[in-house]
Every structure is written in C-alpha cells, then in structure tokens.
Amino acid sequence: MTSLTFLIDLTDTALLKSIQTNVSGPGKQSYYVSEPGEALFQLKDNDADIALVQANKFTAADLVLLKEVNQESNTEVVLFSDGKPNPYIDQAMFNGVTYHFRSPYDYESINSTLSELIEDLSEQKHVSKSAKTSVLDQFGLLLGSSTPMKKLYRTLRKVSSTEANVFVNGESGTGKELVANTIHLVSDRSSGPFIAVNCGALSPELVESELFGHVKGAFTGANRDHKGVFEQADKGTLFLDEITEMPLEHQVKLLRVLETGEYRPVGSDRVLKCNVRVVAASNRVMDESMSEFIREDLYYRLAQFPLQLPPLRQRSTDILGLAQHFLAYRNMENSASKSLSAAAIALLESHQWTGNVRELKHVVERSFILAEDVIGAEHILFDDMSSPEESSLSEGIPLDVPLEDIEKIAIEKNLEKNKGNKSETADKLGISVKTLYNKLEKYSED
Template sequence: MARLTLFYHLQDVNAEQAILELAGAADFNKLRSVDDLPWIEQLEANHVDVAIIELSSLSREDYLGLLDNVALSNIEFIFLSDGQPNPNLDQLMSHFAGYHFRKPYDMTLISDIFADFAQYLVSSPIRPRPFSSELDQYGLLVGSSAAMHKLYRTIRRVSATDSNVLIIGESGAGKELVANTIHLASPRLNEPFIAINCGALSPELVDSELFGHVKGAFTGAHRDHKGVFEQAEGGTLFLDEVTEMPIEHQVKLLRVLENSEYRPVGGAKVQLANVRIVAATNRDPIAAIEAGQFREDLYFRLAQFPIRVPPLRERGDDILGLAQHFLAYRNVAEKQNKSLADDSAQMIAAYPWSGNVRELKHAIERAYILADQEILPSHLQLPQASEMGASGDDQVVIPQGMRLDDLEKIAIYQALETTQGNKTDTAEQLGISVKTLYNKLSKYEQQVEAGESNAEM
C-alpha cells in the first residue's frame, strides 16, 4: 500500500517541529510547502491526503480557491489559527467538514486525528460482484471513499452533542440519510425522528403543522392535533429544505429555536420543546441569505454545526460500489441474480455523475426492470454527455408484460431526473400532488430496503 502524504504549511516553527514529531504523523510522507508558490497551488499540483495549514488570516482569495475545488475535495484539512475571528475561515467551515484548531494547539488531539485519518484513508479497489455489496456503512449511509469516511467521523462527533446541525448538500446527495444517522448515533435514538419538508408546508396551516392546534381553534379543527415539535418531543426534528420555507414563516422557527417555547394554535398554554434540530438545504445558505430567501439569524441558529455532504461525483470508487450495492439489494429483494455486464460497469464508473445518488439508484432500478438477466449499457439509459440537459430522444423500450406499477416507477424516476430532483416540479409534470409523490417514493425505498418489492398484490 502506498504511503499517505501529509502536506504542511506552518509559520510557527515550534508548532511545526512538534507536529512533525507526533506519533500520529509517523505513517505519512511529509511534504513541506515552499515559499514562492501559493499553498493552494502546491496542493493542487501534488497528491496530498492530509493538509495541515496554519493561517494567520485566510484571504478571500484563499477561501474562493478552496471552495468547491474538486482537486482539493478529497484532502482532509486541519486549519490552525491564532483564534482571531476570521469571516473567510468561518464561511469555509460552513462548507467543509474540516477541523479548525485555535492556539494553544492540543498536540495529542492532532496526533489522534492524524492516526484516525491514516486508518481510513486507505482506498480499496472495488471488484464488481453482482450479488453482494462491498461498501462500508455507517448508520444508514453506505460508502468506503475517503469523502464518506470523513462524513462518518463528522457525524460521530456531532451526534454526541445536542447542537443544531445544518446539512448542506446537493439534491439527492443523502441529506436525509445523514440526518437520520445523526439521530441514530445520538443519545436520542430511542425517541422519535420526525422529518418535515419545509417547502411543502401549506401556508395556511404552517402554525398548526409546526406547533399543533387544539380542537375548535379554527373551522375544521375537529380535534386536537400535535405539531411536529410535539411529535418529536425528546427526539430529533428534521427540517428538510429549510431555505424553501417562505421567509415570513421562518421567524416562527427562529422564535422556538431561541427559547424552546411554542404555543399550539388556539391553545392557552405555552409548551417547552425538548427537540434536537437538524435542518438541510440544497442551496448555498450564504447565497440564499444574500438573495433574501433565508434569514441570517435563523441560519446562525441552525448552523451551530454545519455538515457538507459530498456530492456523488467526489466519491471515487463508491460510484461503482453503490451501483453494485443497489443491484445486490434488488437481487435479494426480488430473489433474482441479475448482473452488471463489464461494459456497463465501465460505463457507470466513467459516467460524469452529478452530486445526486438518487440518480444512480434510479438508473440501476430502471435498468433492473428493463434487463432480463444481464444489465447492458442500453438498459442503463444514461444520456451521453452531449445530450445532458437537452431534451433528446427519451424513448423507453417497454418490455412486454411489464407490470403497471413498474411502469409508473420508471415514469417517476425519469421525471425526477428531468427536474433534477425537484419534487414540486416533478409532481406537477406527472399531474400528481407533492404528497402523493412523497408517498410513492417512500414506498419504493421501503420496498427495496425491506425486500418486499414483489409482496404487494
């Protein structure tokens, strides 16, 4: 196995010496930054696994150079600073699940973190096997790449606390799985996990959905109704697509996050919420604030601990690994043994995937339905790069005797792809309500996971 490389860019010579002598650093080749080249360029030019960077100040230029820089996305970062507030570094941390330590540095901790990195940064090549998955799993998340292991470690750390968490990631990257995994890894795991989609709350009922109502509070309130804060009492409340909540309603969330108090509609008594909040967005929250769609004060309340979910395209061998994983689960559920042809595996590995794991999952599901035994490239129906984004010729060849519900599933997956995972647009395109779409998607997930795809009559 090749040795891992530790890049260091440090100004404090004593700290530099202490870091190089750490036991945890022993397994790394060491690469010192040179003075006459910006350190980001040096990182881009070398194969680096871990970078420890001491910054008296992180410039705006550095921040932009780091942000969404695919070349750097698989590097584990540790930033060291003198502790002076630095907005660029703060913003960077809201996108990166990296470490930031302030002076005086805890060398034992840094050594442990190096050792932790060394243990996980070993990538094992995936040998495609049709009937079993080879990927590591943490909670509900599957993946063996360095990017996923970094995510697992972040989740493990945040789960032990009661901080609010803001999960930032592209559509379909696995934000809900991350939220659910945080709950499962937290001391609240035996209490409820309640998820709501903030973009799908009906404007008239938003108070009632969040805080509940008492019987007779308004026309149609025939009995008491528990809002999501009460349903999640003692557990975790997942606020999905939080930036999609109309801005005028966001203040309602802010109030309850500030003092934990809420009052059901029509109720006389104020209730106290004991709920851990995990929120998610597929937008850049800073951009949403700048665009006037997201309250800055709510952002700061929610983002006590920001977590970035790596997009699928940054997960290396996990891409083919996930394809195998979804296929293996489907085979077990259907009691079949369909396999991926070699050229299909190559096609999956080489395909320019977006950030969306759902897209890959759907491609496998669709191909599974279309293939009799061996999944050929034509079954995958992956648009050529030149066709991506264009409407193209989307004809699906429907095998004879295909079940109506499979046909419906293909139509839903296809529509989700054309809308890039936007559920409101998908529902509209298909002529169904967003709620129906959610119900159908959650049924498909349960079918695959519980192995019941053929059980319904």
C-alpha cells in the same frame, strides 16, 4: 503500526513545540515546508494524512487550493489563525475543513484533538486494508468509498456527538435525509424519535399547528388535541427538509423555539418546552442571494454547523459501487442474479448524473426490469432520455389550447410520473414547491 504522515506549515514556535509529541515517534513521519504558506501547493502533488497550516493571511487563492485538496485527496487539513475575521476561512470551514484553531491557542485542546484525529485515521487505514474486496464503505445509512465521502464520514462522526443544529446543503438526490438520519443514529439521541417534515408541503393555514400543535377547539375542524412536530421529536431529532421552501413570513415562527426551546400550541395559553436537535436541509445555493428564500437570522440559528454534500459527479469512483449495490438489492428481492456488462458500466460511469444518487438508483432499477440476465447498454435509460415518439418536444404540444390548460396538463403528468412526489415534481418543472401547491390549490377550486 499504521504509518501516518504530517505536513507542517506553522510559523508559531510555541505552537510547534506543543505538538511535537503528536507528530513524531514510531509510525509517524513529519515534513516541514521550506517556505511559509506553501503547504497547500505541496498537497496538490504529495498526499499527507494530516496538514497543519498557519492561516494568518488566508486568501481567496488559498481557498481555491484547499477545495482542490479536499476533492483530490484524503488529507485532513487543520488551520491555525491569529483570530482576525477572515471570510475565506469561514468559507473553508463550510467546505469541509475539520478544525480551525484561533490564537491565543489552547495547547491542551489542540493536542487532544490531534490525538483523536490520529486515532480515527489509523483506524480507517487499518479497516481499508482489510476491506478492499467489499463494494463500498458505509457510515450510518450512507454508502461510498470515495475521498469526498470519507471526509463526510469523519465530519459526521464529529458533529453527531455534539448538540449543534446542522444545516445540510446539497443538490436534489444527494441524500440529505439519509445524512440527517445518520446524524440521529450516531448521536446520543438515537433512542429518541426521528421526525421528518417537508417544510415546502406545509399548508399555509396550518403551519403553526403542524409545528407546535393545537388544542381541541382552537379553530374550525380542531376536534381533538394535536401534537406538533417539535413535541413529537422531543428528546430526539427534528429534520426540517426543504426549509427554504417555507414562506419567509412563516419562517419567523421558528425563531423563538430555536432560541429558547419554548413554544405555544395554537389555542393554548400554556408555554411548553422541548428538547430537540434540529437538522435542516435545502437544495438551494447558499450565497449572497439566500435572503430571498431564507431569513438570515433563521439560517444562522439552524447552521450552527453547515454541511455541504458532494454531488455524484464529484465522487465518480462511487458510481459503479452504488450501481452494484442497488442491483444486488434488486437481485436479492427477486431471487435473481443479474449483472452489469462492460458496456453498461462504461455508460454509467460517463453519465453526468444531474439527479445524483437518486437518479442512479432509478436507472439501475429500470435496467433490472428490462434485462434478462446481463444488463447491457441498451437497457440503460437515463431520466433525461425520451422515447422516439417524444423526441421532438414541439410535436407533443397541443395547438389551440389555452396556456393555462397546457400548464395544468404538464403538472398533472409530472405528478403522475413522480408518483405524487411534489418536491421532485417542482424540481423537474423548475418551480418552487410553494408555487406548485398554489397551482394545485387553484386547480381544486376550479
């Protein structure tokens, strides 16, 4: 039997008594903190599989400790509180705490949850022992064996089985669409459609038509009926990517359909009903300034379950495995057997990866093209590395040219480099997708 360890920091005696069966017995070791409130400090130095923590007075310092525990260990932390509103517990849930139980406690539900958690962890421990030689673990479309990824897998497994709308937040290149697709594939809706739409790329004039469809003759050019994405995704999952790039005045159009499931195609007098699970995503930081780019009422409808993706720098133990995975894929496609040298590995592992997994994939693919048999450090070209003739930015700027023309050249060159990907181009230029579309529309009119 796989051994599990519990760290228990509970002051509620009735709660303690109710969980005894789950935390004691063959293959289970329970450790009780001597001083209430010390569990998170102990977890920094001593791993446990599950920590049960009383959080009636959960503070900002506790939140900092919990974030450190989440990043450095595989411990599953479960919080119990007296039910009073606590913004630090809310933030903890956003950062990956799997469960938070509020008083008055439902002991049957708590023990059922603990039993399921114990079963999951026991299974994962067994799998990890028999799979040490594999490059990376996988869950759905996601790859990674680091602590943050294992925590993500456990969370996705739980939320995928529900009908909750999920808001995926993460830097560019962390795999937000892969997460959305994984949620769909693992859910009961997997036999239905998965429809992805880039909200930042929706034409302002056709937002309602793209979302809800239109009937023939609804407007000039509407030569036939058109199904919107909510109808296309019926009985499946709709992925609203870059939701924060949709203008605020258009975001309001989503409120009714998210609340009631009802919508009206443009030009129609019929109200239709959809059965859709929505996963939304953004690479913006969700803080006190978020009202500048997303309506608060919309955010809380979308974020029934908020999910934060770890950047690659927080899962550094996955870098080599991911690089080997991408290299193996290229080897298979090209019937090659190229490998990474020790110097190349060291260079990859020391890089900051601001572009995250997407950047790593591009770097490996470039190095594959450049190398013959063994990929050396000289074959590693990062996204931010310039060729010698481009090393001085000022030397490449033409003189006596209007500023607008220079801006246009920069946009067109970046679009060409990014193969027409407007989201990536806007990100590289430091502007919003909406601004990019406005500029491109202006250029087309000139």
